[in-house]
Amino acid sequence: MFDQTLVFLQALLDQTGAVNITWQNLVMIAIGATMVYLAIIKHYEPLLLIGIGFSCIVANVPGPPDVPGGPAISALLYAVREGGLFHYAYEGVAMLIIPPLIFLGVGAMTDFGPMIANPKLVILGAGAHLGIFVALILAKLLGFTLSEAGAIGIIGGADGPMAIFVAVKLAPHLLGPISVAAYSYMALMPMIQPPVMRLLTTKAERQISMAQLRKVSKVEKIAFPIVIAIIVNLFFPPVAPLITMLMLGNLMKECGVTERLAKTAAGPFMNVIIIILTVAIGGTMAADKFLNLETLMIVVLGLIAFVFGTASGVLTAKIMNLFLKEKINPLIGSAGIASVPIAARVSHIVAHEENPNNYLIYHAMGPNLAGVFGTAISGGILLALLGVN
Amino acid sequence: MQPIIPDTLQGAVILSVIDFFLSFIIISGIGVVLAMFPLINRIGTTRVKAKPEVVRHAQVADAETEAHIAVIAAAVYATMGSAYRIVSIEPAHRHAEWLTEARLAHHTSHSPYTKH
Numbered sequence: 321m322f323d324q325t326l327v328f329l330q331a332l333l334d335q336t337g338a339v340n341i342t343w344q345n346l347v348m349i350a351i352g353a354t355m356v357y358l359a360i361i362k363h364y365e366p367l368l369l370i371g372i373g374f375s376c377i378v379a380n381v382p383g384p385p386d387v388p389g390g391p392a393i394s395a396l397l398y399a400v401r402e403g404g405l406f407h408y409a410y411e412g413v414a415m416l417i418i419p420p421l422i423f424l425g426v427g428a429m430t431d432f433g434p435m436i437a438n439p440k441l442v443i444l445g446a447g448a449h450l451g452i453f454v455a456l457i458l459a460k461l462l463g464f465t466l467s468e469a470g471a472i473g474i475i476g477g478a479d480g481p482m483a484i485f486v487a488v489k490l491a492p493h494l495l496g497p498i499s500v501a502a503y504s505y506m507a508l509m510p511m512i513q514p515p516v517m518r519l520l521t522t523k524a525e526r527q528i529s530m531a532q533l534r535k536v537s538k539v540e541k542i543a544f545p546i547v548i549a550i551i552v553n554l555f556f557p558p559v560a561p562l563i564t565m566l567m568l569g570n571l572m573k574e575c576g577v578t579e580r581l582a583k584t585a586a587g588p589f590m591n592v593i594i595i596i597l598t599v600a601i602g603g604t605m606a607a608d609k610f611l612n613l614e615t616l617m618i619v620v621l622g623l624i625a626f627v628f629g630t631a632s633g634v635l636t637a638k639i640m641n642l643f644l645k646e647k648i649n650p651l652i653g654s655a656g657i658a659s660v661p662i663a664a665r666v667s668h669i670v671a672h673e674e675n676p677n678n679y680l681i682y683h684a685m686g687p688n689l690a691g692v693f694g695t696a697i698s699g700g701i702l703l704a705l706l707g708v709n
Numbered sequence: 710m711q712p713i714i715p716d717t718l719q720g721a722v723i724l725s726v727i728d729f730f731l732s733f734i735i736i737s738g739i740g741v742v743l744a745m746f747p748l749i750n751r752i753g754t755t756r757v758k759a760k761p762e763v764v765r766h767a768q769v770a771d772a773e774t775e776a777h778i779a780v781i782a783a784a785v786y787a788t789m790g791s792a793y794r795i796v797s798i799e800p801a802h803r804h805a806e807w808l809t810e811a812r813l814a815h816h817t818s819h820s821p822y823t824k825h
Contacts, residue, residue, distance in 0.1 A: 453725035460717075469721055539750060702728055706713075
């Protein structure tokens with residue numbers, strides 16, 4: 321009787337995931353929990369980190385194995401597998417449907433006025449992309465193929481949809497770790513960037529206030545998406561889908577006759593896309609896939625790319641100051657890394673800490689928006705030189 | 710399409726150098742295009758002879774100012790509630806919209822009473 325009860329209990333236990341949990345699962349659960357903590361307590365990009373962190377936790381809570389003796393599969397991984405809900409969410413990412421839709425929403429919520437008002441600052445959008453190439457060369461040194469190295473390097477552009485886009489074109493098998501690294505570091509930029517920014521600037525430089533240059537007219541704001549869409553489609557067809565959607569969203573915002581569409585694209589529609597994207601990315605963070613040497617190398621290279629991108633942006637701004645009569649605050653150089661508006665916000669906050677009367681956010685948005693085009697241009701050239709359409 | 714760059718370390722360096730500097734040139738080109746954007750504002754405009762400045766009577770100006778203060782106070786009450794009061798009204802500074810907007814965004818970014 322007692323033995324039979326034990327057998328029943330054992331059978332019951334085997335139906336749960338409790339016996340299958342490994343230390344790797346615990347590490348990943350801790351990483352996911354840290355993301356949720358940073359989102360809630362530190363307010364580090366909660367829209368991204370809540371979804372990614374929660375999915376990471378759940379993806380590492382093992383269920384029973386599919387077949388006796390086989391690997392434990394979590395409930396979320398069931399959903400990610402073929403036929404499951406998030407399989408289709410992930411397919412949306414892998415089939416390059418989600419990234420252009422994100423850009424549509426970003427365009428509908430972005431004011432490109434600061435970029436139009438101060439054209440010389442667009443240089444920072446290229447200057448802050450040295451990280452891409454440092455990571456690319458290091459990846460090649462570590463034994464990745466040139467296509468894989470290019471896909472890894474683009475993490476340094478700090479542009480999630482672009483990183484996904486280039487990864488799918490160059491190295492689709494690395495899409496999971498590349499998207500995780502790109503979005504995780506974008507969300508963690510308030511931790512990564514400030515030490516680099518402070519290291520490369522003096523207190524006096526960080527306290528520089530900047531004057532608004534001019535007011536951008538409505539006509540200019542309407543012309544901007546049309547002109548840029550023509551330029552990008554003409555010269556950078558490989559990345560045209562993303563920038564075209566960005567510009568369409570922006571035209572909806574600025575034209576003044578499609579307020580409903582702009583509100584939907586920037587609001588509920590964007591929120592749905594964020595939910596799908598973050599859960600699809602977090603769902604790929606299962607320990608067996610994530611805790612391997614290749615993924616860890618990609619994660620480290622992504623961090624190096626972000627650090628070098630931040631540094632090169634600040635240094636480019638300092639070089640520009642050698643030639644400019646009216647000095648710019650070099651902290652806005654780091655905003656040239658594309659992540660909108662996270663990088664601009666970091667520049668603003670670091671400057672505000674140094675000088676409480678300094679509100680740099682609009683000045684930083686110029687290079688930040690230029691960074692989106694900088695990443696697109698770098699990605700486009702990369703795809704062209706590597707022979708990808 | 711065949712890759713133009715060889716899959717070697719040297720190829721990675723060449724690719725990086727070309728891409729980095731080409732990005733600079735192209736984004737500078739975009740900067741030049743943006744620098745010409747103010748010209749768009751001239752399209753369809755004609756030179757209008759400047760009208761002589763109208764000097765208002767001081768009493769009228771005072772009355773208008775008082776009316777403006779009442780309207781601004783009502784607007785602040787309607788949008789922000791009774792927890793706020795106007796402590797000073799100053800002439801609007803030209804080209805200070807970014808500063809004003811940024812200050813407002815900064816100070817209300819974590820306010821539970823602000824509609825985002």
